[in-house]
Amino acid sequence: MTNSVAELVGAEIAVARATVPLFQARGLRNVQTHYKSYKAVAWMSFVLSTGPAALAGRIPSESYNMFMCPVRACRLIFVPDDLPVSDVATLKTELQNLCGLFYKKAYGGDIKNITLCLSTVVALLDIPYNIEACGPVWSYCKFPMERYIGTLPALMRSRSSPHAALMNAVSQKYRAELIASHASSFHRELWTDVSGRDPCAQPEYSRSSFACPSKEDRQMTLMSPRKRPELLAGHELQSLLKVLERNRQGALPSQIFSKK
Amino acid sequence: MEELNLLARGMLGDKVAGVDGIQEVRVHLLQLTSEMPGGNKVTGIKGSNGRQPSRFQDFHGVWVEGSNHHDFPDKDPSDRPASPAKLFEKKYYNKNRRTASSRTEAVNIIEAARLQTRSKICVERLMQVSGYKGYFFMTCPSPVDRAPYPHMRYIRDIGPSSAPYDVMHLVLQNNVSNLWRLFSGVWKDSNQAPHK
Numbered sequence: 470m471t472n473s474v475a476e477l478v479g480a481e482i483a484v485a486r487a488t489v490p491l492f493q494a495r496g497l498r499n500v501q502t503h504y505k506s507y508k509a510v511a512w513m514s515f516v517l518s519t520g521p522a523a524l525a526g527r528i529p530s531e532s533y534n535m536f537m538c539p540v541r542a543c544r545l546i547f548v549p550d551d552l553p554v555s556d557v558a559t560l561k562t563e564l565q566n567l568c569g570l571f572y573k574k575a576y577g578g579d580i581k582n583i584t585l586c587l588s589t590v591v592a593l594l595d596i597p598y599n600i601e602a603c604g605p606v607w608s609y610c611k612f613p614m615e616r617y618i619g620t621l622p623a624l625m626r627s628r629s630s631p632h633a634a635l636m637n638a639v640s641q642k643y644r645a646e647l648i649a650s651h652a653s654s655f656h657r658e659l660w661t662d663v664s665g666r667d668p669c670a671q672p673e674y675s676r677s678s679f680a681c682p683s684k685e686d687r688q689m690t691l692m693s694p695r696k697r698p699e700l701l702a703g704h705e706l707q708s709l710l711k712v713l714e715r716n717r718q719g720a721l722p723s724q725i726f727s728k729k
Numbered sequence: 730m731e732e733l734n735l736l737a738r739g740m741l742g743d744k745v746a747g748v749d750g751i752q753e754v755r756v757h758l759l760q761l762t763s764e765m766p767g768g769n770k771v772t773g774i775k776g777s778n779g780r781q782p783s784r785f786q787d788f789h790g791v792w793v794e795g796s797n798h799h800d801f802p803d804k805d806p807s808d809r810p811a812s813p814a815k816l817f818e819k820k821y822y823n824k825n826r827r828t829a830s831s832r833t834e835a836v837n838i839i840e841a842a843r844l845q846t847r848s849k850i851c852v853e854r855l856m857q858v859s860g861y862k863g864y865f866f867m868t869c870p871s872p873v874d875r876a877p878y879p880h881m882r883y884i885r886d887i888g889p890s891s892a893p894y895d896v897m898h899l900v901l902q903n904n905v906s907n908l909w910r911l912f913s914g915v916w917k918d919s920n921q922a923p924h925k
Contacts, residue, residue: 475913504909512901515909528912536908539900546896565819567904572801575911589903591801592765594822595785595894602785602890611764611897 470528475501478523485519487708509615516543535574538567542593549607552600561597568594733758764895772892773836773865781860784889787825788817789858829888835859836869868892 470478479501486497500507500515507515521540524533542563545556552560571590596606603609624642627634652660736756743754768784769776776782780789791800801817818824839855840863856862864871867884868891875885884891910916 470912470914472914500909501913504906504913504915507906509897509901512905516901516905524912532912536912539905539908543900543905546900565822568819571908575907575916589899589907591817592782592894592899593904594819595783596896596900598785598823598826599893599896603893606896609893609895611895615897 474527478527481523482515482519487704488712509612513543513547516540517547531570532574535567535570538563538570542567542596546596546606547610548605550605552605557597557600560600561594564593564596763892764898768892768894772868772889773862775856775860775862780857783827783860784892784894785827786822787827787831787860788822790817827889829886832861832869832888836861836863836865839863840871 479499482497483499497514497519498507498511500511516539521537524536528536542560545552545560545563568590600606621635621639624638625631625635626638649660733756737758739753739755741751741753743752745752745754763771766776772784774784776784781787782790801819836859839852839859839861842852842855843863861869864874866874869885870878870881907916
């Protein structure tokens, strides 16, 4: 792919930012300009949705076939559900094909061309056995932990002693959550009077819950929004309506919310 | 999943050693995740620096003199493979699985060599071949560490499965970004020339 085509692909992805789907946690960015600082969520969006469309016809067919191997594999890996045995077998095949093609294309089949200390593409072959041994990927993936790490800098109010400030803020935060959790569970009436919120009206799954999320809540708990949903308006709404109009399978919703 | 939720809610009617009466017992699932180098440190595995980088499979990469890297081609390119039975082959990738017992066996050999005050090079070579560093508290503790913590036997018996890979970083941050580098011409070969 030439530089101009790579820039065109990046620009197309950046223009599509206004039509970010509801479950997209991060806005789309130009992949050619920002590929070094792309977050995992952005790469997931690239491999699951934007990449196959943006690269079609712009890279050689052999390379595109190689790219479609991880695309098909990721559709199985990152599904927030249980993975049937047949899908694990498909996953094994796709990853083996990717491994072979990558070695052939990137390294030209010659060990002297390897620039990495470890060929990380080989480690992909372990993923199906990971799933067989430890369960579906959503149960141990690091998205919730990364999201949690992202909340920590805001708690660090002191620059002279950041560690102590962070420890104080974290302990205060969890002490408050513990009190709120205890009060809402065992003193519901008192809690409702003081806070003005009915604890029974809140969703069953909360941060203080030790229960595993149900199937309906799983996607929400895995990819919790960074901000509250907001009403779409202006250019973003017009762009989204155009896409929905094009792919319409039913009546358009009366209100459209966005989460970023 | 339903069973785990049931255990988290609590089971009444169990007797606990040292406590009088019937107790309600709750079971919670504790899970530690780490990135690949961190996981290798926790499990005492040599990891990417070793000849056997995989946490789940027992195989050898191919070392070529003059290169500073291990390679995992479809077929061994060298004339004299060091150990043909365990060389990497994509087709038979799942042939030699690492288990808790195979790990204990390999670690015992390394520790025996240390006890016999064998040379440092000899111990290092054993570590390179097996992929383990020696006794490790979490996954493969020494008999002295093992005795005071009998209830940690479950984790030790799980074997390598107790430390799954962090798939998010492996797939998205490593391999998918490498694919973009390859397609957009940023990928360089060993002499820093752009990929053709």
